[in-house]
Amino acid sequence: MRKRSISNVRRFGADGRKTLLLLLLLFAIPADDCFAQAPPPPVDGHALERVSPTIKKRLATRFSLGAFAGRFEETPLGAVREAVGEGTIQHRGDAGDSIYWLCYRRAQHRLWVVSSGEMGGPDHRVTEIVEELAEKDTEASTDCAIVPEKFGPLVFDGKLHLGMSRLEVVRALGPPSKSDAARMVYSHAGKLADGFDETAWLFLRFREEKLVSMRGGKTTTN
Structure with missing residues (x-):
């Protein structure tokens, strides 16, 4: 009876070590492969419908992350991922409602690079x-990849970046299509040389007169 008990203990010990090893291997898998990174913050779907497209100049045609230069509706998410060397392309939704995105963080900054499942193409x-710029480091979620410092700042159209004052934004872009105490909206609609229609927007949010959130995008339709 005693020998059988010892044998059972030894067998349990071996099985327990195997189980522990499997658990260690499981938790060694990078978090990006286990959990989806935070999606971009939602936007009011009717925000542009309430704002007249008063901006004549084209908006959100290009962007830069440090020395990396990209163009809206031209640069694939994969090119951004390859240049930065970090991040995992995430996906949510179906058909025309689906989106793909990369999520990054650096200190108090949180960054989403997004592709519409329909307008972004295959x-x-x-x-x-x-x-977005959080008020404190602790407010920036840790479920996004860390972007190296050399890929900052994010700049829209060679002139717009976080930290600018409201006055600096107006000097750079002109009067907004709509504004209130904490927000500005720039809306553009125009026809391209090839006959396609272009819609572009900038949603800006301020805190203590400093730009702390910016959302820029563009779509082209026929």
Whole structure:
């Protein structure tokens, strides 16, 4: 009876070590492969419908992350991922409502590079980018990849970046299509040389007169 008990203990010990090893291997899998990273913050779907497209100049045609230069509706998410060397392309939704995105963080900054499942095409070209600045480091979620410092700042159209004052934004872009105490909206609609219709937007949010959130995007339709 005693020998059988010892044998059972030994067998349990071996099985327990195998189980522990499997658990260690499971938790060694990178978090990106286990959990989807936070999706971009939602936007009011009717926001543009309430704003007249008063901006004549084209908006959100290009962006830069440090020395990396991209163009809306032309640069694929994969090119951004390859340049940065970090991040995992995420996906949510079906058909025309689906989106693909990359999520990054750096100190208090949180950045989403987004492709509409319909407008971004099969190679998931960038159609929108969102960047927010949290009040404290602890408010920036840790479920996004860390973007190296050399890929900052994010700049829209060679002039717009977080930290600008309201006055600096107006000097750079002109009067907004709509504004209130904490927000500005720039809306553009125009026809391209090839006859396609272009819609572009910038949603800006301020805190203590400093730009702390910007959302820029563009779509082209026929």
